[in-house]
Amino acid sequence: MTALNPTFAKLGVRDEIVRALTEDGKEHTFAIQELTLPLAMAGDDLIGQARTGMGKTLAFGVPLLHEITSDENRPLTGAPRALVVVPTRELCLQVSSDLAGAAKYLTVGDRKLSVVSIYGGRAYEPQVDALRAGADVVVGTPGRLLDLAQQGHLQLGGISVLVLDEADEMLDLGFLPDIERILRLTPDSRQSMLFSATMPDPIITLARSFMNQPTHIRAESPQSSAVHTTTDQFAYRAHALDKVELVSRILQVRGRGATMIFTRTKRTAQKVSDELAERGFKVGAVHGDLNQGAREKALKAFRTGEIDVLVATDVAARGIDIDDVTHVINYQCPEDEQAYVHRIGRTGRAGKTGVAITLVDWDELARWQMIDKALGLGHPDPAETYSSSPHLYEELDIPTDATGKVGPAQPAKQAKRPARDSAEKPSRARPKGTRRRTRAGKPVSGHPEGENAPKAEGADTAAADGEQPARRRRRRPRKAAAATAN
Template sequence: MTALNLTFAHLGVRDEIVKALTEQGIEHAFAIQELTLPLALAGDDLIGQARTGMGKTYAFGVPLLQRITSDTDRPLSGIPRALVVVPTRELCLQVYGDLVAAAKYLSAEDRKLSVVSIYGGRAYEPQIEALQAGADVVVGTPGRLLDLAQQGHLQLGGISVLVLDEADEMLDLGFLPDIERILRQIPEQRQSMLFSATMPDPIITLARSFMNQPTHIRAEAPHSSAVHSTTEQFVYRAHALDKVELVSRILQAKGRGATMIFTRTKRTAQKVSDELAERGFKVGAVHGDLGQAAREKALKSFRTGEIDVLVATDVAARGIDIDDVTHVINYQIPEDEQAYVHRIGRTGRAGKDGVAITLVDWDELARWEMIDKALGLNCPHPAETYSSSPHLYEELEIPTDATGTVGPARAQKPKRSSEKTSEQSTERPARTRSRRRTRAGKPVSAHPDAAAPEPPSTDGQDEGAPARRRRRRRPRKPAAASAS
């Protein structure tokens, strides 16, 4: 099917939503939105399939808002009428923000339509209070949604529109059992929409189990490339010891803007972030060892431009939706072709040009050949490349005088609490032994037991050993006298 680049008004969207979207600079619908809206506004179940960054949020968000505010038989009462289930906290916040923006001029009775976000890593109390104050639309992650539903704080009996967003990622993260438990608490009479970049067999099975004759919509032809046509891909065979030097040059390429660097492990993500910061780059990290507040701060800094390089693991980066990423660097190659598609889908979005660079180490060649074959990239044997290789500078438009640093080292974040604890534990014994040697202002005997832990002592207890020696001498004197 070919998209016509229609406006939301032409597609029958309410004036209040059209006005709110126009204020956000959104007037024309993307392909997935054009194809989805007519069916979704009519109340049909549907499966929307499109690559990351193709506008899936408004493809379900706009009809969701319009349907629950246009149902005169069931006016909104503050009990949730629509539920959007997403795989990650980051995506939850993004979808929440988009729905709030689109619902800016929508009202329920004599109040504004309420959208509430529910996700883990935050205190329960504010989320419970938000639900009690009235929530017409709830956006949340499976675990926290299920917790609050089981505790009785989240009422699911009034849901009339259900959306599963990024369903393939929920499958990867092991959330399908939680989703099935949530589905059992939602009325069968509802509209259901499922959106996913890929459609593995378990997702198809899930869709058949809870949807009513869904229409499967693709925003592009089935044979089209799995990655954005506007993304130029480069693959290099790189040595592990030279990767940071190589990345430092790539980050100085002509036209390089916001950049995401992907690693497979949390340790590597933090190591790369620290080393790039030492070289003067404005860099942040998002991985599982960081608390939710630190992750949100890094994402906010990346969105606002305070930092322009974000190093992330696959799990932590799921759901991050930033349109202006110009470069994606695979510092370590992903586990499979689907993860590769998700990674490089962060650039080349919304019709913009993007650059994806993959660094393949020698021990990763076999896995890369599988990814290359699955996606038809025709690059099973990448060229051996170093930070000094001329073809690297030429292909990525890197200045020939680029070096491994761009300025003084940037301030490093405080060490994680686990590292502080480790350091304190190694220093504490020395301080303790020092205190024992000077207890009560008197030196303690150098006997080997002197350093052993003792109960809290007083001066009398410190002198206990000499007192016992005096008691042992007393019986001998009378014995000597009787002998004489």
């Protein structure tokens, strides 16, 4: 943040919104906000593009709140006037919280302006009651929004501002048909805004189909690095069986604050969380096998500092917006360069510094080299590294006396143990070190909303956890049975 950025007040934002933002320490705009606000507040359609963590939420949130409260010809009645569509539950909660914070001094007659979140994984009744009580701004995930709209609980005929946030993620998760149905339920006269960190061709096509001569705003030059220059990046070639030991040392680096650890599969996320808790770390997990209450509990504990390590699948990369995350650890190599950018974008936010560490197993080397080449990182062949490697301690500033434990085992932070996938058989107790038999499957990163969430992520393979399948035993026919046959 520099003094050259204009303030929200200077750009003509309502005093009530400016007051709320100032109290939250947000007086000056970021680049995407400075470029977006004048056009959005004038009612223009626009496409906003900026790196993750650079203020896209307020870039559409501030003009959205300003617009619906400044139109004297259409006073707010409690029927939805603004709709923000997001891909995941976590992002839904985050955006709702940000908008509610910016709107806390905005009133409609004798009531406060209301921001309601609508997402799957929760009971219908409280959300229906919230809509009936008055919802000026609705933030929701596609499946649940469409479901409530088709049931008649959500009326979209009065929408004057529509926002698609993280549009590329919604495309990746297969929400395009639902989004198109939602768009058809809104008036053609609405103002439309689309925001995304990346802008692939299908997103441009989508924008042309529902927007009116949109202005494409890029907050930085096309040659700018896709990752934050304030984030120091390290990559190490690590063996699967040594990764937890290695991570235990990394979590003891000097000056470490809140830390996020990313895995590709939800089973690995829970496994790593459990093992780190056994080693004394204050850790929680967020992944698709946990119910929504448990996920929200873990996120709240992470935000409040009750835990300082959060293990997550890529579901959390889009939804967690915490400015003071100091370290990101890729326990498993991301699927591609976009996943890498979104993961490490959890640190180095808002101009702060951060550290991103990627552990590359031998069978992940080709994927890592593809990511390295696409982003120009310059680390195509990471050094072979173990938990005892001297260069690890030196490069990351780990105390030389660090061990694999920091104290007694910590209690689990989840309210509910993860449910088993329907395809996974109950496992029997077995001695430590024995092999387990699993079914192969292609892991899928991310977990969208509620009932419509794809189940493929649960089909994580034993190879992803560094395990080998067990051999099947052949049963010998009983002698009696053989005798009878003869």
